[in-house]
Amino acid sequence: MNNSYSIKIEWSVVYECIISLYAFIHEKERKHLQLGNAWMEETKKQLPDAFADELADERWEVLHRLVLLVAQSPQKKSVDDFLGWLGSIPPGEIYERLAPWVDTIPLNLGELRDHSVSLLARWNEHYFSKLAPAILASLERSAAEMAKQAQNMSPIELVDHASNGLWIEPVPELREVVLIPQYHCAPTSVLDFYRGLATCLYPVKDAGQAQSQPLTELLPLTQCLADEKRLHILRCLAEKNCTLGELQQQVSLAKSTVHHHVTALRRAGLIRAHYVGSTTVSSYSLRESFVDRLPVLLRSFLHSRK
Template identity: 45%
Template sequence: MGYQLVIDFSPVYELINSLYKYIYHKQVKHLFLQDDWFRETKRKLAPQFAGQLADERFEVLHRLNLLVWQYKGDQTADAFLSWLQNQPAGDIYELLSPWVRSIPGNLGEIRDRMVYLLAKWNEQYFQHMDANILQALEKDADEKERLLTTLSPIDLIEEATNGIRLEETEEVKTVILTPQYHYYPAAILDFHEHICTCLYPSTSAMKTANGEVGGKMYSLVSITQALADSNRLKILRALNQQPANFAEIHKLLGLAKSTTNHHITALRRAGLIRAHHFGKSTAQKYSLRTSTIEKLGEQIMAFINE
């Protein structure tokens, strides 16, 4: 019943990911790249294009990852966009239909809009990114490919995402694992028919882009901040007894659901707990990652000694 794990890298994934991050920056919180990144990026954009993106809500943008995975041409943004522009709507339908249950009827219009947005974004932002970041992402994917010879797919995904376990189910046949930078430290999961795309946060790319601040220091700050709350300590103590689902943790804390979710997210992104997914984007249960807690003292001393 196990799924096939595919490690995949293309700069096009990050092209799409970075645009998605810009469009939805207000909805996504507690990432390394936040308001300062958005303001700096907006200044680089032509006013007309920035105005267009301010009203853009391109809900199907993430489905492009399924097309990137199937694209076999030159792995550059320009080459992919040229390929996409020349794909008839019927061919796009055939590429998506095995995995996407509901496909809009106006695929030609959607294709044209996607190509326009991504081409402008590439011209005004993405092609000016530090090339070392993309190189780090590619090296990270190569490293995960090597690890796949010694780790099970489930364990490799947990290591890459710092705590997400995609459990084996009959619904998921293939998982595409791809490194990403712009949503660090979050992982982006999208479940389709029998396939899941998982964009994991690349620590290597973060270190390359931000040096010490984006490396061990950020990891330590994330962990220590996650621990500096009594409600989160209650969660850890409860999960040390046995795994629990959201409803059980919510009952334990007696807080609003949004507040409970905030605490769980902080612990998960810090790598202190696991989120167990059974074919759905919402985790069905959580468990304690004792290894992260046991290594914390050593991690602090190693950073101080440096």
């Protein structure tokens, strides 16, 4: 087995445009996001009624394939540049660009491309082009900071640090992990695996804020610690790594309930989710750094200005 994989840090406004549309469309995911339904309602007011109605019925499922295409695009300084490039390349070239990574590729690539270009162009016009520049500047700074930290951290540790608890195990077929900062799906990381490649759109929770807000990190952490069952889960993981099934046996709850608890604990950065070559979590472990992090956050919040 290889010791590790290489890390690539990517940044482009195009990634954020794509993931912001993804966050708006996918209602099931939105309840877990920092921006939540309030953002959705405010954003809806910016859209023409016909476009908002269209998005309400949209089942846009090409996020991950588009991320791969953005990574390969020579035109991604702006959303318009990328969409112009994507709209101009033939379906056969799209197939060739995806084929090394994706096992199943739809036959109607031209139709999917045109539909995605249309959605993203209108989304960019009515919402994304009006996004506060400070948010995008924060994401760019995060990418630069991650590139610096990559010089002093192992790839596995860097992914864990960026994602607040995703532990991507090295396997022979995994050659590279691409880290991409994003804001609209925070505190969630969007992870996908391809042949020899994984992409991780990691959260930048305080993007656009003048300074870090300790409450943003402190609140979900303390909310997790205020639940007896979650405390039991943490104690189990302090002893050893556990699968979801093993945790279920330890706490005597339905598997769906245990999954809900570990998802909350992972998003708050209290535990790690271990991945071995796929998006299915293989096991969980305690992220002991939170024990030292908690008093730092609490002290910072108590002494910060309102």
